[in-house]
Amino acid sequence: MSSFPGSSSGSILDTSKQGSKNYVPTEIGKDLIFPSHKPITEKPIGEPHHETKVPIKKLVIRTLKDKPKLPDNFEEVTWAKLQGAIRAIHNYQPVNDSLEELYKACENLCLHKMADRLYSRLQEECESHLLKEKEKLDCDNSDDEAFLQVVDQCWQAHCKQMGLIRNIFLYLDRTYVLQTPGISSIWDMGIELFRKHIMSSSDVRQKTLNGLLSLIKRDRDGDEVNNSLLHSLIHMYIDLSVYYNRFETPFLQETRNYYYQEGHRLVSECPVPRYLGHVKSRLYMEGERVNNYLDKKTRSPLTKVVYEELIKKHVETILEKGFADMMEDDNDNDDKHLKELKLLYQLLSKVNALDLLRKYFGDYIKRTGTALVNDPSQEPAMVTELLYLKAKMDEIVSGAFQGDNAFNYMVKESFEMFINQRQNKPAELIAKYVDQTLRLGNKSMDDTDIEKTLNEVLVLFRYIQGKDIFEAFYKRDLAKRLLLNKSASFDYEKSMLSKLRKECGPAFTSKLEGMFKDIDLSKDFMQSFETSKSGELIKEYKIDLYVNVLTQGFWPSYPPSPLNIPPNVVQCQKIFRDFYLSKHNGRNLKWQNSLGHCMLAAEFPKGNKELVVSLSQGVVLLLFNDLPPGGRRTYDEIKEMSGMEPKELNRTLQSLACGKVRVLVKYPKGRDISMTDEFSVNEEFEAKIFRIKINTIQLKETKEENEMTTESVFMDRQHQIDAGLVRIAKMRKTLSHNDLITELLGILKFKPPMSDIKKRIESLIDREYLERDKSDSTKYKYLA
Incomplete structure (x- = not known):
């Protein structure tokens, strides 16, 4: 039903706001007071109640002759009431009429189709007020922060005022506004007016922006600022849709x-780790600014700016200045060392600079590894240092570079590059390192450590191209460990052999496996020999004989070592030889004196001992049996009676008279052996232990021995190159020089120098295996 002015029909007042961006304060200023209704008086409870009979009257409905009319000044009077309330709200004054009466006045105007003029008048009133506020702001000469306070007060007051005004004109907002296209809600209209008249003013807009930027700069500089003021004004930009x-x-x-200037200043002043820590701190603080007062969508472009100005523009400088130092160990704090590299990786990943980091990482490994490999003074500890370098790089990749496969590949590529710069020595030293690990007397490692070390060494073995060099030295050292009982454990030996077979295939380990087979067969054969008549015959000579029968093709080649064996030992050798040939007809046995060893019972004035010595040492010591106490033998006598070469004799005498265990005395005293020296039994010799092992200097590796091993590998390589070239040419008949080289490198297990390949091609041409194509000198033909 419709209501006329003065009617008593009820209305419901809804103070909720419309629109997702509308902000309507729930509080009303203390000086904005609507008069309350008169209290309703009720009859007190408990007072006696007397029923009265009301006479029933008939309701008579009569038709009005004339329709009711509004007063002529109804719209003006009603608007005046509403206008007064609006102005009171704008001026922080009490409102004369109650909120219900004002709401009813708005409703009556709308019901009588006066909503369009009402909306326009309301808009004009609000606009007039904001123009006055604009004039005040234009005249305000306060400093940055004080001016921001004034703007914030203006904005907060406008929001509260528009909230109260919307409550009064709620009926207009929910009827006319919703039903009329192109008309903004009362709240949005207030926002648009504020944006148009306050924030469109160039002076106010620029002063507000400058004030905010100045306040944020102070915040970045470490000063305390009013975060709530920043939050309020920045969200004013958001609400006004101008953020x-x-x-x-x-x-x-x-x-x-700001960060352009800071980056250029600090990157040259600070150490790189401290600079990276500063960047991390800056990123955190910018994130906190987003949390405290910026729009959440600003986080991404803001952090991008920080990364670009503090990291991306200085990547080369950061890596050039500090990467090498960051890669060095910080023994006092390894965790700190990894954290710094991890931070570097994370920051560079944000600016797509990991390729450059990977390059510097590889250069560091190559530079460090090359210095190790090419420095002769580092040879004794080269493999240990390489293993340490590899473990360190693996830890950095996994702990700092998040296990990035590209960095793992860079470690592999870098090691392969520098470890093969010196073709032979790394392979030789790796083989020797394995020998030290597997040799008897290695008490610094338990089973777990040995297995771990073998796996680590195998990684270095994968990197070397000269695997045949490794094989030659490994075979030579394995032979000594097996024949001289110097192997710590056959289980370790078999484990290493299994690893090599898995890595290089059965062809690589076939000869090594043959060596183990010979040892096993020798054990079985010696058991049958000891129980035979020949074995019983040897016992008459009071000699315990043990012989390893070796297949020549499996074992390293050994130079002849002339030695006058005592007659009783020679007789034992003959007995064993006859027994062996009776079981294996047509075979040829050749005794290797350099690999023999024996144990002698020695009687000294201060106690009897057992001496574990090499065969050459034993022969020399037996020469002193027929001398009286204190008797001497000259160098020439020992040489003639032992039949040894001078070089071998010198090392043997030096080990017996000048080493740690001195069972002989040299005259005159000194460490060098000369042809004029004389020797006698050391009558004063004593030791706490009964069985004494005398280290044999002649069994230690010499330069000549290493050169001989390397030379044999080179000879094998020449044969492999020749065989490969002939096989390829025979299959292809005619092919170019480049194709021949490419196919050859694909089948060889090592990478020979190009000069060696060219020499082998020329050698095959001279031997008429190949010839150059007469029509094209870059091609070769196979000669059947």
């Missing part, structure tokens, strides 16, 4: 300028 154009764009440019 991105009028604030974010200049804010990001100001941020870029």
Whole structure:
């Protein structure tokens, strides 16, 4: 039903706001007071109640002759009431009429189709008020922060006022506004007016922006600032829908300028780890600014600016200045060392600079490894240092570079590059390192450590191209461990052999496996020999004989070592030889004196001992049996009676008279052996232990022995190159020089120098295996 002015029909007042961006304060200012209704008086409870009979009257409905009319000045009077309330709200004054009466007045105007003029008048009233506020702001000469306070007060007051005004004109907002296209809600109209008249003013807009940027700069500089003021004003930009154009764009440019200057200043002043820590701190603080007062969508472009100005523009400088130092060990704090590299990786990954980091990482490994490999003074500890370098790089990749496969590949590529710069020595030293690990007397490692070390060494073995060099030295050292009982454990030996077979195939380990087979067969054969008549015959000579029968093709080649064996030992050798040939007809046995060893019972004035010595040492010591106490033998006598070469004799005498265990005395005293020296039994010799092992200097590796091993490998390589070239040419008949080289490198297990390949091609041409094509000198033909 319709209500006329003065009618008593009820209405419901809804103070909720419309629209997702509308902000309507729930509080009303203390000086904005609506008069309350008169209290309703009720009859007190408990007072006696007397029923009265009301006479029933008939309701008579009569038709009005004339329709009711509004007063002529109804609209003006009603608007005047509403206008007074609006102005009271704008001026922080009490409102004369109650909120219900004002709401009813708005409703009556709308019901009588006066809503369009009412909306226009309301808009004009609000606009007039904001123009006055604009004039006040234009005249305000306060400093940055004080002016921001004034703007914030103006904005907060406008929001509260528009909330109260919307409550009064709620009926208008829910009927006319919703039903009329192109008309903004009362709240949105207030926002549009504030944006148009306050924030469109160039002076107010620029002073507000400058004040905000100044306040944020102070915040970055470490000063305390009013975060709530920043939050309120920045969210004013958001509510006014001008945040991105009028604030974010200049804010990001100001941020870029700020960090551009800071980056250029600090990157040259600070150590790289401290600079990276500063960048991390800056990123955290910018994130906190987003949490405290910026729009959440600003986080991404803001952090991008920081990364670009503090990291991306200085990547080369950061890596050139500090990467090498960061890679060095910090023994006092390894965790700190990894954290710094991890931070570097994370920051560079954000600016797509990991390729450059990977290059510096590889260069560091190559530079460090090359220095180790090419420095002769590092040879004794080269493999240990390489293993340490590999473990360190693996730890950095897994702990700092997040296990990035590209960095793992760079470690592999770098090791392969520098370890093969010196073709032979790394392979030789790796083989020797394995020998030290598997040799008897290695008490510094338990089973777990040995297995771990073998796996680590195998990684270095994968990198070397000269695997045949490794095989030659490994075979030579394995032979000594097996024949001289110097192997710590056959289980370790078999484990290493299994690893090599898995890595290089059965062809690589076939000869090594043959060596183990010979040892096993020798054990079985010696058991049958000891129980035979020949074995019983040897016992008459009071000699315990043990012989390893070796297949020549499996074992390293040994130079002849002339030695006058005592007659009783020679007789034992003959007995064993006859027994062996009786079981294996047509075979040829050749005794290797350099690999023999024996144990002698020695009687000294201060106690009897057992001496574990080499065969040559034993022969020399037996020469002193027929001398009286204190008797001497000259160098020439020992040489003639032993039949040894001078070089071998010198090392043997030096081990017996000048080493740690001195069972002989040299005259005159000194460490060098000369042809004029004389020797006698050391009558004063004593030791706490009964069985004494005398180290044999002649069994230690010599330069000549290493050169001989390497030379044999080179000879094998020449044969492999020749065989490969002939096999390829025979299959292809005619092919170019480049194709021949490419196919050859694909089948060889090592990478020979190009000069060696060219020499082998020329050798095959001279021997008429190949010839150059007469029509094209870059091609070769196979000669059947």
